[in-house]
Amino acid sequence: MIKFITSANNLNSYPDSEKEVVFVGRSNVGKSSLINALYGEVAYVGKTPGKTKLLNFFNYDDIYTICDVPGYGYAKLSDRQIIEFGEMMEEYFTNRKAIKLCVVILDIRRVPNDDDLDMIEYLNYNHIDSLYVLNKADKLSNNQITNQVKLIGEKLNTDTKEFVICSCLSGKNIDNLKDLIKKKVYGI
Numbered sequence: 001m002i003k004f005i006t007s008a009n010n011l012n013s014y015p016d017s018e019k020e021v022v023f024v025g026r027s028n029v030g031k032s033s034l035i036n037a038l039y040g041e042v043a044y045v046g047k048t049p050g051k052t053k054l055l056n057f058f059n060y061d062d063i064y065t066i067c068d069v070p071g072y073g074y075a076k077l078s079d080r081q082i083i084e085f086g087e088m089m090e091e092y093f094t095n096r097k098a099i100k101l102c103v104v105i106l107d108i109r110r111v112p113n114d115d116d117l118d119m120i121e122y123l124n125y126n127h128i129d130s131l132y133v134l135n136k137a138d139k140l141s142n143n144q145i146t147n148q149v150k151l152i153g154e155k156l157n158t159d160t161k162e163f164v165i166c167s168c169l170s171g172k173n174i175d176n177l178k179d180l181i182k183k184k185v186y187g188i
Helices: 031-039 079-095 113-127 142-157 174-185
Strands: 002-008 020-025 053-061 062-067 099-107 130-135 163-165
Touching: 020 113, 031 053, 031 062, 031 099, 031 130, 031 174, 099 113, 099 174, 113 130, 113 142, 130 142, 130 174, 142 163, 163 174
Parallel strands: 020 062, 020 099, 099 130, 130 163
Antiparallel strands: 002 053, 053 062
16 A cells, blocks of 8 residues: 655655655656556656656655656756756755665656656766666557567667566556565565
8 A cells, every 4th residue: 555655845854755756757758657556656647748746755655765756858848947956856866765766757758858868867977877768658559569678778888688567557466566666675
């Protein structure tokens, strides 16, 4: 069972956690929908991208904490909001020792953009274990999926075997992803 703990924007308001999984991705990539597909209807899914402004923490069966962070790359943010977002994310990633895994969610229909590449480079630089999820697979045919996986793999210079292809709508690979997250959190 999953339950909401708190929303926070600074180190002093983060909940206690020993093991944490953070979900990141561009605005409108289906981050909250993926969390809901994995754990139950807890994350707010808005019709307009860019609604999440704080770090949202959830407890999953007292096994680990989940952190849903604001989506990046949303164009309607002011320069000040972009700076504040960057500072909040920097503080979280550099000070949160509980982070065991970062689930990087990418839209399988899109080639990763500079924002995606910057996030992945940042995670690599900070030695944060990452899992790449290609979401919205229900929107493509099998041939299109094969082509997109190849393109995304080339863009990220990553072995495509590292990708988890899923769909929140159809449930494709959701259970497999949930098991994989748990294994990675516990180093199994």
